[in-house]
Amino acid sequence: MKDKPALLKLASVSKAFGGVQALDDISFEFDAGLIMGLIGPNGAGKTTLFNVITGAYVPDSGAVSLDGIPIQGRRIQDIVHLGISRTFQNVELFESMSVIENIMVGRHVRTRSGFWSAITRVPAIRREEKALRERAQELLDFVGLADQADRRSGDLPFGWQRLLEIARALASDPKLLLLDEPAAGLNAVETGRLGELIGNIRDLGVTVMLVEHDMALTMSVCDQIIVLDQGCMLAEGLPREIQSNAAVMAAYLGNG
Template sequence: MIAQTQPILLSVNGVNKSFGGLQALHDVSLEIASGHIYGLIGPNGAGKTTFFNVITGLYEPDAGTFILDGKPYEPTAVHEVARTGIARTFQNIRLFGGMTALENVMVGRHVRTRQGLLGAVLRTPAERREEKEIVEHARALLDYVEIGQYAGYTARNLSYGHQRRLEIARALATEPKLLALDEPAAGMNATEKIGLRQLLEKIRNDGKTILLIEHDVKLVMGLCDRMTVLDYGKVIAAGLPQKVQKNPKVIEAYLGAGGS
């Protein structure tokens, strides 16, 4: 794990979000250091995915301030959030099932394209060069997540674990400052989880910052540098995993007797 000496990449302060009479988030604040894997955990209904949806532009917060990489940040439309530097995956896999693995990653990369619609229509030399670069970058990312041999496979025909890796590759194609992963280990077997942990450690070691929602306590505690625990939309603990794990409120709300 990395010591808390890195600059803060994302600072979130006083976030509130209500749906009718239900307050899903209440005064949620956290700071994520650059190059860390930061865990966001809690029981079902704690507000974790709502928080993800707020910072990635799916939900508009009722209150709160956001600083991303030293600059004020306002979560707006999803595509604008991706351009700003936050990419996410979802708890339920959301790939283009009829497209190839390569094409799925290329879709993510198009957030960073320079040539507009006119260039695409006219097939200008600049557009063709950029398209070649997109293909090469997509292939490199598939190799990076260790599914390069499946570039030509349609996404729906990939194994479950490989589909999860493809989602991560597509998110990385946007060149995110923050990679937000919503339960990436959900549905994985033990072998796939080991591979996922190794992949996420590699991504962190290569300088990326990850915000992780995950229900697998063993995975989270062994992988995250720091974490926040939510319960009923409120922060009940934050800090180093080994300290959070022993927090009585966390044990009562989430981990169960003994903190295991």
């Protein structure tokens, strides 16, 4: 018997689009403090699963809970507030805004100022704005973009845009950070640094779940791996168990 609920728990989650069963009876759970890998061939349902966890999709059936709190069907902003944030497969920054402003928007759910307080600029709002800027700068230091704060984010090189997107996702103080193919488009050196960064994020106390096609990276950073294939759970276990799992081999390479 555990006295604390799992950080994230999915119970029999299913989601279909038209006739396609994108997720079929997915159940798993994991505790805080881990780096979870989510792998599977193209079309396995990884991104759909991310969209279900973040609230972009509502599952057709089943339950998703964070720290024991059911989250399926809640608004995205409430789920972010509860502590889940994400990055996108194709980096989606606010390109016309500066680097630091991107992170400040990332902290939207942890700040309060609204229309009226913006107009009146009461002292509490000035303080909030100042603290927000400081926090954003800390996050820039953390991902190694400290001296880029005022650059237009769309002008950054691609690798830095990825780092900025991760910093923006961290700005909402998540308990669980979902990274959707963070190494896509990065070179070997950048991928190596990304691996270190993911470790550092875990050391901050943020649980990380990543979808990744770069197997070297996945196997080296992940504590646990979940394998999906055609919307179904295929396997779950330690990286070395997954590597020697016959079903996983078959899914990736075909039944030769």
